[in-house]
Amino acid sequence: MKRDFLKNLGLADDVIDKIMDENGKDINTSRAEMDAVTKERDTYKGTVGDYEKQLAELKKSAGDNEALTTKIAELHAANKKAAQDIIQLKLDSTVELGLANAKAKDPKAGRD
Numbered sequence: 001m002k003r004d005f006l007k008n009l010g011l012a013d014d015v016i017d018k019i020m021d022e023n024g025k026d027i028n029t030s031r032a033e034m035d036a037v038t039k040e041r042d043t044y045k046g047t048v049g050d051y052e053k054q055l056a057e058l059k060k061s062a063g064d065n066e067a068l069t070t071k072i073a074e075l076h077a078a079n080k081k082a083a084q085d086i087i088q089l090k091l092d093s094t095v096e097l098g099l100a101n102a103k104a105k106d107p108k109a110g111r112d
Contacts, residue, residue: 001023006016 001020003016003020007020011019
């Protein structure tokens, strides 16, 4: 509010001073509230920025984890195949030994 506006309304100077003082108090209170809200907003912006950085780092880690998960799955499959090969080798050896103990003429022929 401007002083000229009040003067044009025909108010006395002492009344205008009181109105302007009261208006100044309201404005200062509003400014203080706005400053507090602005500060809080800036704090939240900083926090959101930190969270966005953390999220980006997690996404990078997730990408690395995906590669590690794939590698682990490949190694797991290779180990499973090796275990199956070992089981088959034990089975073949057991059959050959059994045929040899039974005095088979050709233990390998008995397997097929």
